[in-house]
Amino acid sequence: MSIIKLTDKITSVGVINPNLRVFDVVIPADYGTSYNAYILQGNDKTALIECSHDGFSEQFLRNIRLAIGEDQLDYIILNHCEPDHSGALACVMEHYPQAQVIASQAGALYLKNITKTEGFSPKAVKQGDTLDLGGLTLEFIPAPFLHWPDSMFTWVKEENALFSCDFLGAHYCEPNMLDTEITYPECYQAAFRVYYDGIFAPFKKYVLAGLDKIKDLDIAFVCNSHGPVLTKDCLLPKAMELYRSWSTPEPRANKLIPVFYVSAYGNTEKLAHAIAKGIREAQPAAEVECYDIIKHDLCKLSELINACDAFAVGSPTFNRDAVAPVWHLLTSIDAVNSAKKPALVFGSYGWSGEAAANLSARLNGLKIAVHPEPVRVCFTPAQQDLDCAAEQGKKFAMCL
Ligand code: FEO
Numbered sequence: 001m002s003i004i005k006l007t008d009k010i011t012s013v014g015v016i017n018p019n020l021r022v023f024d025v026v027i028p029a030d031y032g033t034s035y036n037a038y039i040l041q042g043n044d045k046t047a048l049i050e051c052s053h054d055g056f057s058e059q060f061l062r063n064i065r066l067a068i069g070e071d072q073l074d075y076i077i078l079n080h081c082e083p084d085h086s087g088a089l090a091c092v093m094e095h096y097p098q099a100q101v102i103a104s105q106a107g108a109l110y111l112k113n114i115t116k117t118e119g120f121s122p123k124a125v126k127q128g129d130t131l132d133l134g135g136l137t138l139e140f141i142p143a144p145f146l147h148w149p150d151s152m153f154t155w156v157k158e159e160n161a162l163f164s165c166d167f168l169g170a171h172y173c174e175p176n177m178l179d180t181e182i183t184y185p186e187c188y189q190a191a192f193r194v195y196y197d198g199i200f201a202p203f204k205k206y207v208l209a210g211l212d213k214i215k216d217l218d219i220a221f222v223c224n225s226h227g228p229v230l231t232k233d234c235l236l237p238k239a240m241e242l243y244r245s246w247s248t249p250e251p252r253a254n255k256l257i258p259v260f261y262v263s264a265y266g267n268t269e270k271l272a273h274a275i276a277k278g279i280r281e282a283q284p285a286a287e288v289e290c291y292d293i294i295k296h297d298l299c300k301l302s303e304l305i306n307a308c309d310a311f312a313v314g315s316p317t318f319n320r321d322a323v324a325p326v327w328h329l330l331t332s333i334d335a336v337n338s339a340k341k342p343a344l345v346f347g348s349y350g351w352s353g354e355a356a357a358n359l360s361a362r363l364n365g366l367k368i369a370v371h372p373e374p375v376r377v378c379f380t381p382a383q384q385d386l387d388c389a390a391e392q393g394k395k396f397a398m399c400l
Pocket of ligand 1: 080082084085147166225226
């Protein structure tokens with residue numbers, strides 16, 4: 001992508017990566033992505049906001065030169081230091097050694113560890129600090145956990161432009177930069193949601209705090225770091241409304257306590273239903289359902305395990321471990337927001353029966369509050385075993 005002038009003083013100099021299909025190892029990027037960056041030209045000074053992925057350093061440098069010619073960069077501002085924004089920094093610093101690098105306090109520390117450059121000393125800014133480029137005033141607004149501790153916004157009041165880094169972005173790219181020019185709006189909307197789910201859903205309370213911080217600004221442009229720039233008269237109001245609604249907790253009258261299981265010969269399934277019966281006895285108003293993991297959509301179960309108040313999970317033992325579908329479900333747990341969530345593990349086994357202990361170890365690693373008494377039964381549960389399982393389910397649920 002070549003440079004695109006957004007206003008007289010703001011030029012987009014980012015690059016696109018249309019071939020990317022997975023971002024950060026796990027986040028789908030069906031429509032590629034862009035690494036957006038911007039040149040701000042004041043009357044006296046010039047700043048670059050954001051860098052790019054290091055795989056695009058040469059193209060990125062060419063774009064900067066196209067925008068500023070032989071002029072120098074005075075400042076490089078990184079609103080967030082993840083390597084898709086800081087990867088090209090070393091290369092830019094090499095060509096513009098006089099430019100002062102600016103980041104949040106956490107960001108300045110991260111940059112030292114990311115660049116590992118002797119003597120490199122980025123300037124740390126805090127809430128309300130400003131930078132005058134001559135007719136352009138940059139105000140720094142820390143936005144922690146959107147989505148890293150270092151994240152911040154940069155507000156330029158004279159241009160009504162908010163530089164939001166990842167916030168309100170999308171892994172989506174077209175050769176254009178503005179939301180008014182999107183060729184495939186349905187694809188963009190899908191990418192916008194997937195991006196929110198992958199990057200911001202674990203940080204909902206911070207999303208709401210971030211929206212509150214900017215609610216009184218008269219924003220004409222959100223110059224984000226991935227996907228189209230959002231404008232006041234096109235997609236920006238809707239995008240902010242969606243972030244608010246996706247991040248606002250849904251009120252729920254009753255506790256949600258699902259029981260997940262996989263069962264080879266019906267024995268772990270019997271335990272699941274007995275445990276559910278015990279949970280219902282202790283929590284009659286709770287929503288308690290049993291879910292055979294292989295018979296349900298994993299995305300739905302992932303939503304459930306993250307939304308619930310507590311859960312039980314069971315697996316038979318196969319070759320000294322729990323079985324893969326159970327592990328797949330547990331990999332979808334939002335570890336950021338699941339600490340101390342109560343869980344009960346269970347399973348039928350034939351020989352040594354390691355599944356329950358292995359599930360406990362995994363859940364303990366996620367800081368989940370695992371009930372200290374797993375329900376384990378050798379082969380077929382007798383009525384007495386089912387009564388014990390129900391009793392454990394009841395005991396587990398009485399603590400909720
Ligand atoms: Fe676009 Fe958090 O990196």
